[in-house]
Amino acid sequence: MYNNSKIYLTICKFVQKRGISLPILLDKQHFSELFTDLNIVTGLKISFFDENFNPILSHPKEDCKFCSLIKNNPYGNLKCTQAIKNAFLKCQKTKKDFSFTCNAGLCETVIPIIEAEKIIGYVLFGQTAENKDFSFLWEICKSLGIERQAFDKASSSLNVMSKNEISSACQIIKMCVQFRLFSESISASRSQQITAFKEYISNNLSSELTVSKICKQLNVSRTTLYELVKEELGTGISEYITLKRIQRAKKLLLSTNMSIAEIAEAVGIYDYNYFSKYFKAKTGLSPSKWRTLT
Structure with missing residues (x-):
């Protein structure tokens, strides 16, 4: 069985591998991977409720x-x-971890997952014996009418952990689940920020769009905004705005009778001549040519 330091080092390695930054969404795939790794390290069955x-x-x-x-x-x-x-029910009432010996004599632990002082779920782990003396377990099985041969076969593969090891496993599982939840919440926050960015650009194409103005609207720093757009959209802020202005101009050229000057203003470019050059540089055609050919 792993000692505390070995378990901790192993956990750190796979946390780093999974990209779970230290620091509510339950991504089943991510948690399935996490529980698989935890099972490999501890040998415990781990469940989420x-x-x-x-x-x-x-x-x-x-x-x-x-x-x-x-x-x-x-x-x-x-x-x-x-x-x-x-x-x-005990865990729900106390909002604290609860370890117990089940009716079959095995050790189990319930961990409450708390977000904003509210329990959003539980982790149950265990199915482990505290020591290798299975005589107590046999007495339980015998009282249920279970045959000795069946007991010996089933108990031969039982996981055995001391109380200290179970306590350490509990802390590690809590740490990793909280890291995963925090990572998911960060991901959700980034998703909300990029959605807000895209909506703001779409709703304000006719206005002057500066990085400072966008940062103020979204309440983020310039560095954060540049990194966010680059990582989530794969482009720069100016490039994204240009793309959306061209897309809007194309749509207006095809679906309305607006003049090219009016379309230029609608996409935030108030100089007709500059807009025409701008449009042609990005599409290879002048606005009027685009309208007639498409």
Whole structure:
């Protein structure tokens, strides 16, 4: 089993690999990848539930062999379901991590995922024994009528972790989930910013568009705006504005009877001659030629 430092270093490596910057959206693909990596590191089954305790995703999808053996028993399955629900309710009430021993004798932990003081979901992990003495587990299985051979086969692959290791795993899982959520929220924020940028340009093409004015409108710095547009749109601010002005001019030339001078003003260029040269430089045709040929 990993010691704390080894687990931490391994986690740091894959966090860096995934591009999860340190620092609410649940991207299932991203969380599936995260839970896969966490499972590889810790050997734990990790599941995500919504705020109403409904399962969203797990890795691995299947229970461990021992849990499957217990759940195949109607009474064992009922007690398992009740134990997990009670753990969720306890966690919901306290808004704190809650570790417990399930009816089958295995260790489980529920972690509340909190955003703006509100629980938005839960992470459940566990299906692990605290030590290699499985006599207690056998007594539970025997009381359910499970045969010894089936017990031995199912318990042989059980994950074993000490209380300290479980506690460390809990902290690591919390850290990584919060990093992932923060990363998703940053991504959502960037998406909203670029949408606001595009809408502002579209709604103000007839006006003078300067970087300073755009920054003030969007409440971002010049550096942030330049980086945002370059990374999200693959172009510069001036180039994007030029593209949109040409696109708008083309549309007006084809769909209206506006004069070329009026179209020039509609796209924020108030000098007719400059507009004509500007349009031809970008399209290879003068505005009048474009209108007649297309």
